[in-house]
Amino acid sequence: MPHQLHALAWLRWREAQRPRGGVLADDMGLGKTITMISLIVSDKEKNLDNEDEEDDPEKNSRLVQGGTLVVCPASLLTKWAGEVSAHCGPHALAVCAHHGAARATQPRRLAAADLVLTTYNILQRESEKGGVLTRVFWRRVILDEAHAVRNHKSATSQAVCALRAARRWALTGTPLHNKDLDLFALLKFLRCSPFDDLTMWKKWIDNKSLGGQERLNTVMRCIMLRRTKAQLQERGQLTCLPPRDEHQTDVTLATDEMNVYQKVLVFSKTLFAQFLHQRAERQADAQGFLHTGKNSEYEKMHKKMIALQGAKPVKSHEILVLLLRLRQVCGHCGLIASMLDPDDTPVDEDLGSQDLLAELNKLTLNDQRSRRKSGEKEKEEEQEEEGEGTTAAEAIRSVLSPNNPVFDLSRRSAKIDAVMRCLQEHVFPNKGEKAVVVSQWTSVLSLVERELKNAQVRCVTLSGRVPVPARAPLIAALNDARSDVRVMLLSLCAGGVGLNLVGANHLLLLDPHWNPQLEQQAQDRIFRVGQTKHVHIYRFTCLDTVEQSIRQLQKAKLELADNVLTGARNTNASKLTIEDLKLLFNMGPNPSS
Structure with missing residues (x-):
């Protein structure tokens, strides 16, 4: 397709620049895999020598000279092999899957292949032990789903950066997930000097200035090619996609579901008010919160939390766990009565493992006892609040009872x-x-x-x-x-x-x-x-x-x-x-x- 031919020309041009390589960040589903295979095949057909690599600082004459290494999630190994089989001639590329117990242990076995396929997990494990993948000087390294290494401190990110290669490519439809620092990990892998050094990155890019943002934009325009489906459709270059x-x-939640949601929300807001109060006491950036008045919502919630829990510090992960519980209630109230599945946990990678449902029940069911311990009430207004609290505690006991049918999965x-x-x-x-x-x-x-x-x-x-x-x-x-x-x-x-x-x-x-x-x-x-x-x-x-x-x-x-x-x-x-x-x-x- 036209957009793939344009991408292939750009890939060839980038491999003649410094750094040799870049980021192919086309929308998912636009054929990045086939485009990269085309680059590998065209590279081989030209029978290029390594004259352009003789001055490469990474090259080590003691290392075996290899072909192209593709690092991808395990689920994509068969996809890469299948695309080569479907779009290349019978002997166009010699493909080696470096995966499983019988994988190669000698560098020359891998170097004999035009294309070596492996996974991030395999590379990470071998990198820690000086494995065979680290003992080859690759003509080209391609990271598929490269956002997998966006945490530059992770062992996986460090492993891909340790690979020695003449050319480096990152394929991802989503190069930026949460923060600009996601891009630093890619620049580090690409050897995009001087911004592959964290000190220089912080000094010249991540300095919260307009100039830093403009420098990042300039760098990304030079080393990244990104086209969205909408852009290509507007240009008439992608007519094959349907509407x-x-x-x-x-x-709309049912009444009993909303009752549960509201009870969890009230507790969550109370805990969050305590968190804000702690933060305001530590920092001088929330004076408005400290002076909102004794009858404000924040102050009432803070007093309630102190009465129930004393001065126990509230941690940020506890707030995030409560947000998680609120989200689960939206799916089914019964979900908050059980711990998360292991398969669910990675999505909310910032969450701690503490389950606050037990704490929620404990605080609500012991509402009266806790209030008695808090001492005499100082004002008639607080006495009225106490009466309301007793009614609320009884209501919460009813709503959050395990016998409530709303929790039945x-x-x-x-x-x-x-x-x-x-x-x-x-x-x-x-x-x-x-x-x-x-x-x-x-x-x-x-x-x-x-x-x-x-x-x-x-x-x-x-x-x-x-x-x-x-x-x-x-x-x-x-x-x-x-x-x-x-x-x-x-x-x-x-x-x-x-x-x-x-x-x-x-x-x-x-x-x-x-x-x-x-x-x-x-x-x-x-x-x-x-x-x-x-x-x-x-x-x-x-x-x-x-x-x-x-x-x-x-x-x-x-x-x-x-x-x-x-x-x-x-x-x-x-x-x-x-x-x-x-x-x-x-x-x-x-x-x-």
Whole structure:
């Protein structure tokens, strides 16, 4: 396709520059893999010598000279091998998969191949032990899904940076997830001097100045090629993609579900008020909070927390855990009664492991006893508050009782009901159409799976728990028009890694995530080159809950990424700030307003 030919010309040009390589950041589904394979093949056909590498400071004459090394998630090994087989002649490239127990131990075995495929995990383990991958001077190293190394302190990031190569490429549709520092990890891998040094990065780029932002924009314009599907369609260069519609589905929680949500919200706001008070006492940047008046919402919540909990410090991860609980209630109230699945945890990588549900019950059920310990009341107003507190405690005991039917996972929640209605109205009546249902939590996917089985609809589940070898048959079943599989249940984590799910043309996003790039990755699993049907994206949001606030924060994060990648000025914070948290707990104005 025209955009791939343009990319190939740009790749060749970049390999003649310094640093040799760069970032191919096209939208997911635009054929980055095939473009890179074309580069490797054209490079071989030219039979280029290594004369341009003789002055390479990384070259070591004692190292074996190898071909191209591709490092990717394990689930993409078969994709790379399959693309070579499908688009190259029988003997165009000698491919070696460096994976599994029988992988090579001698550098010369790897050097004999034109293309070596391995995984981030294998590379990390071998790098720690001086393994065979580190004893080859590669003609080219390609990182697929390169955002996997965005944490420059991680062992994986350090392992890819330690590889010795003449040319370096990073492939990712989402080079920026949360902060500008994500890009530093890529510049470090690319040997983009002087900004591959953290000290220089902080001095000249990450200095919170307009000049620093402009320098970053200039660097990225030089070493990165990025085209979105929308841009290519506007230019008439991508006529093969079908139309795509996005649908916002608002969900109203049932009365008993909203009661549970409100009780958890009240406790969360109380704890957050204590957190703010602690922060204000440590810092001098919140004088307004300290002087809001004794009858303010903040002050009342702070007094209540002190009465219940004393002066026990509130940690930031406790606030994030409570936000997690609020989000889970939106899916099904029964989810807050159990610990997170191991497969769910990586999505919220900033969360601690503490489960605050027990603390919530403890504080509410012991409300009267705690208040008695707090001593005599000083004012009549506080006595009135105490009477209200007694009533509230009784109400909370009733709402949060394990016997409350709302916690029964066999009962269909408002959101699950909305999901099933969507499938029954828009997918199942249309022969040949299939859907991918995406959630951050496998526990939510299990609830949908139960409903699908009750409706006698065949589905498959793909999550982090599914072994890599077992994933290909699941994907094939969805993509095969002759298969009776109508729905794939996909965890958000698993959906972010190079899957081709064009057999489905409906995608349902059940819950919003802090990182909108994860949702974008999931969407591009069905909206990509090869899709022939009209694509529909459905976003489910519970009204009057934290989910609506998360949607607002998503817009700010997408603007951040777009500003950096397009060269616009960036003035927005990239992580959850105190003002963001106030918005989520309905205790402050929208920071973007």
